[in-house]
Amino acid sequence: MNQTIEIIGAIVTLIGSLFLFLGALGLIRMPDVYNRIQAGTKATTLGTMLSLLGIGLIHLDWYGKIIVLIIFVLVSNPISSHVLAGAAHYIGIPLTRRTVIDKLSDKPMIRVQKENSNSETVLTDEKTGK
Amino acid sequence: MVNLILYIALGFVGLALILTIIRFIIGRTNIDRVIALDVMTVSSIALIGMIAHLTNRVIYMDIALVYGLLSFIAVLIIARYYEKGL
Structure with missing residues (x-):
């Protein structure tokens, strides 16, 4: 039973790291600053939360610090992307042509x-x- | 078994960090570089969590929390600098 929960946690961590990789790939391939903000921040938030959740399933006695970290990433990452998009639009970085x-x-x-x-x-x- | 899957996950996060460093080098504007730095830090939080499992020490979670806090403050200050000036 304990072994099964650990393997489930490892698979959840693997899915989260896959989301992190796809977010970084979007950071390379997107044509625009604003699209890069979207791809980078949303996929990275989900990937980090899934990875920390998997670590918390492997080590069930670390749940306090992991819950604090998940809530911190969930709150702080959209705020920073919102502020960055506002600053980029204020200083006049051009949009892509397909907007x-x-x-x-x-x-x-x-x-x-x-x-x-x-x-x-x-x-x-x-x-x-x- | 668990350690094997976690080593594969560590490889994916390493590939993500390499792609992010490429964007940090070639990024046309400075906002691109700030985004790359943000993505790099948030990926590093997951990386530090995996290393905390592999070395079996809970103290690395505190390091991840402080690292994320410093990155958040840095991104907010850079964005405010571009928008209104210090």
């Missing part, structure tokens, strides 16, 4: 001006127009 809508900018984009409608219809027209 559909930019809700933070002052002047609307050309595609939105031409359609003269709100963002939802622009998104659906972009998807089904051709």
Whole structure:
């Protein structure tokens, strides 16, 4: 029984490390700063939480520190990515060319001006127009 | 069995760190480098957890907590510097 829980914890840790690897791969392949923030932060948060959960299943008597670490990563990582995205948009780093809508900018984009409608219809027209 | 699976997981996290270092070197803007540093630190928290299992010492979890705290403060300060200046 104890052996089974340890093997389940090791497999959960392996899945978490796979998510960490995929997040780093997205950091290489994404075309834009904002896409890199998305890929890097979300996958890394899930991977770190799964890895620490697996370590906590292997060593059941370490649960206090591991719960503190999981809650800390869950709270702090989205805050840092949000603040970084705001700073990147403030200093004017350009978006990629395939961006559909930019809700933070002052002047609307050309595609939105031409359609003269709100963002939802622009998104659906972009998807089904051709 | 458990140690074997954990060594494979350690290899995946090592590959993730290598890709992150590549992005840290070639990143066009400074925000790219800050993101790479953030991803590197959060991956290192999981790495320190695995090392804590392999050496069977619980004190490494405290090191991981302090490391994550320092990274969080550093990213917040850099973002505030770019937005409003110190």
